[in-house]
Amino acid sequence: METVIETKNLTKSYGKNRGIIDVNIKVNKGEIFGFLGPNGAGKSTTIRTLLDIIRPTSGSATIFGLDCHKDAVAIHWRLSYVPGDVNLYGNMTGKKFLEYFGSVRGSYDEDEAKKYAEKFDVNLNRKLKEYSKGNRQKVALIQAFMNDPDLLILDEPTSGLDPLIQQTFLEVIREEASNGRTVFMSSHVLSEVEKVCDRVAIIKEGKIVAQESIGDLKKKSGSVLAVKFSEEVRPESFKIDGIAGVSRLNGSYRMTVTGNIRKVLKEISDHDVESIAIQPMNLEDIFMQYYAGGK
Ligand SMILES: Nc1ncnc2c1ncn2[C@@H]1O[C@H](COP(=O)(O)OP(=O)(O)OP(=O)(O)O)[C@@H](O)[C@H]1O
Numbered sequence: 001m002e003t004v005i006e007t008k009n010l011t012k013s014y015g016k017n018r019g020i021i022d023v024n025i026k027v028n029k030g031e032i033f034g035f036l037g038p039n040g041a042g043k044s045t046t047i048r049t050l051l052d053i054i055r056p057t058s059g060s061a062t063i064f065g066l067d068c069h070k071d072a073v074a075i076h077w078r079l080s081y082v083p084g085d086v087n088l089y090g091n092m093t094g095k096k097f098l099e100y101f102g103s104v105r106g107s108y109d110e111d112e113a114k115k116y117a118e119k120f121d122v123n124l125n126r127k128l129k130e131y132s133k134g135n136r137q138k139v140a141l142i143q144a145f146m147n148d149p150d151l152l153i154l155d156e157p158t159s160g161l162d163p164l165i166q167q168t169f170l171e172v173i174r175e176e177a178s179n180g181r182t183v184f185m186s187s188h189v190l191s192e193v194e195k196v197c198d199r200v201a202i203i204k205e206g207k208i209v210a211q212e213s214i215g216d217l218k219k220k221s222g223s224v225l226a227v228k229f230s231e232e233v234r235p236e237s238f239k240i241d242g243i244a245g246v247s248r249l250n251g252s253y254r255m256t257v258t259g260n261i262r263k264v265l266k267e268i269s270d271h272d273v274e275s276i277a278i279q280p281m282n283l284e285d286i287f288m289q290y291y292a293g294g295k
Helices: 043-050 072-077 094-105 110-120 133-146 163-178 190-196 214-219 261-269 283-292
Strands: 003-014 017-023 026-028 032-036 058-063 079-082 151-155 182-187 199-204 207-213 223-229 243-249 252-257 273-280
Touching: 003 043, 003 182, 017 043, 017 207, 026 182, 032 043, 032 163, 032 190, 043 058, 043 151, 043 182, 072 079, 079 133, 094 110, 094 133, 110 133, 110 163, 133 151, 133 163, 163 182, 163 190, 182 190, 190 283, 199 214, 199 283, 207 214, 214 283, 223 261, 243 283, 252 261, 261 273
Parallel strands: 032 182, 032 199, 079 151, 151 182
Antiparallel strands: 003 017, 003 026, 003 058, 199 207, 223 252, 223 273, 243 252
């Protein structure tokens, strides 16, 4: 399998501030790769290092087998990047903007621009400064898709898009990936990651804490147990090895069980139970374990 992005012990420290520490990620050709983590975890720092906007303190990063710093120009010809906060202002219309950037890259296909503008429902005859945040985002995405890149690096691409357009965006990146393009996207929207990504890496406090296919992540992840007692039960009863999270709502307990479920069931059976249900974790539960829990 061809590797498109690879980092080896990529580290960036901002003086005393932690940036990223020993980040090792590998993204294969044609994959839609989700890059997830709470605020301040290190997603943008990783992306900026890949794009040679900032230099790593140590470690290395390659894209298409080329060095992200030394070969930045060659790499940038083959990728499109959309930042999280798209800053497009000025009197240029959306169409002129796309024409301009298309010509810088060597070609501009008006039919392509129209096709994407229709999909994303944006009027390209308006001036950049008049666009709403969401419409600016759409123009930036159109520009990225139009470049016909081998790799798309998208920092929170759907923030600012309404749910209908988010859906369209997901369809478009699936199409892009099926045409052999690779997509690396950071996101906070777990449901979209579950829908569209083949693999994910989760970064927490600057370190990669998981890197798996969505399927494998689900297989490893345990169950969610919902139980309602007909007597008062103290939350401390569930301080048991193998229970990752316990929440209580209106007398019902919901807990994430990653260890041996027998211990938990034994504890439960010491009390009067009104109802009990066990189901596999959904991706949101899994992410929350990594985000908030001790993993
Ligand atoms: N220019 C900088 N100077 C000092 N510290 C920085 C700088 N940029 C980022 N950091 C620190 O590096 C860490 C990672 O930040 P980064 O912006 O990469 O996180 P993120 O995962 O993209 O967060 P978010 O989801 O909020 O965008 C944070 O602790 C942040 O405070």
